[in-house]
Amino acid sequence: MTGQKATNELRVAIAGLGSIGSKIATALDHGIEGLMLSAVAVRDPAKHQAYLGGLRHQPQILPIDQLGEVADIVVECAPSSQLRAIVEPAVKRGRCAVVVSVGGLLDNFDLIDLARAKGGRILVPTGALIGLDAVNAAALGTIHSVKMVTRKPIDGLRGAPFIVQNNIDIDNLREPLKLFEGSARDAAKGFPANVNVAVALSLAGIGPDRTQIQVWADPTVTRNVHRIEVEADSARFSMGIENIPSENPKTGMITALSVIALLRKQRATLSVGT
Numbered sequence: 001m002t003g004q005k006a007t008n009e010l011r012v013a014i015a016g017l018g019s020i021g022s023k024i025a026t027a028l029d030h031g032i033e034g035l036m037l038s039a040v041a042v043r044d045p046a047k048h049q050a051y052l053g054g055l056r057h058q059p060q061i062l063p064i065d066q067l068g069e070v071a072d073i074v075v076e077c078a079p080s081s082q083l084r085a086i087v088e089p090a091v092k093r094g095r096c097a098v099v100v101s102v103g104g105l106l107d108n109f110d111l112i113d114l115a116r117a118k119g120g121r122i123l124v125p126t127g128a129l130i131g132l133d134a135v136n137a138a139a140l141g142t143i144h145s146v147k148m149v150t151r152k153p154i155d156g157l158r159g160a161p162f163i164v165q166n167n168i169d170i171d172n173l174r175e176p177l178k179l180f181e182g183s184a185r186d187a188a189k190g191f192p193a194n195v196n197v198a199v200a201l202s203l204a205g206i207g208p209d210r211t212q213i214q215v216w217a218d219p220t221v222t223r224n225v226h227r228i229e230v231e232a233d234s235a236r237f238s239m240g241i242e243n244i245p246s247e248n249p250k251t252g253m254i255t256a257l258s259v260i261a262l263l264r265k266q267r268a269t270l271s272v273g274t
Contacts, residue, residue, distance in 0.1 A: 013040065015041045018078075020255055020256040023256035024259050025055070029056055039062050039066075040061055064078075067089070076097060079101065083108060096121040098123045099123070100196070105122070106185055125200075128251075128258070129241065143233075148201060148226060149226070149227045151226075154173065156224060170217045175219070178215075178216050182212070224242070224243040225240075225243075
C-alpha cells in the first residue's frame, strides 16, 4: 500500500511524529474515510522505528521537502522554525498544507500568495480553541475587538523566549503572574509554542495586530485555560476552554483531535461547521 493511491483516496503525509503527529498517524492507520497515510518525515527515524513498525500500513520515510511528491495533504506537526521547509515545497506542488504551528505563518505570510499562485491551500485547524466558526462569520461584518486571556501551568511555559530573554523566574511562583499583554503578533514571537491559538483566532478575525492577548503563568491550574471575548456588529460573545495537556505540556490533547477532525472533513459525506 505504500506510495499507492486507491481510487479517490487522498494521500496524507505527516512532518513530525511527536505528541500530535503520532496521534494523527495512528488515526489514519486505523482508518479515516477516503484518506491514507502515505509518508512521514522525522528527524531521527531510529527513534520512531518501534512506533512505525506497529502500524498496519507502513508509510514511506522521506525528507520534509519531498512529502508533497507522495501526498495530497501535508500535515505540519513540527517546531515553528521548520514550518517554511515543510509548507513551501508542498504548496509549490499545488498540495494542501495543514499548519499546526500557525504562529510561524506570521513570519512566512508570502506562503499564502505562493499557494494561491500554484493552486495549493493552507488549512489551519481549530486546535485548542472553540468558536472559530463564530469569529469567521462575525468577520464578514465588523468586529470591533477581540481579547484573549491565556493561563498556563508552569511546565507548559518553560523555555519560552519571552521568559528567557526577560530572565523571569516562574519555577517558584505561588500565585498567578501576568507575563505578557499585547498583540497576538508580539505574543507569537515571545511564546511560539504557546499561543498558536491566539494566532488562529487573529487570522479568523481582525488580524494579529489588533487581536489582544494576555499570557499568565498560573501555578494554580493544571490545564491550558483560554478565555476569549469578541465584540462585533453582529454579536457579542465570549468563549472559554480548559484543555488537558498532552505528553508535551506545551500542547493540549485536543490539538491532535482537531487535526483529525479536519482531515475527516476532507472526504466526509456529512460535514458540520463552516
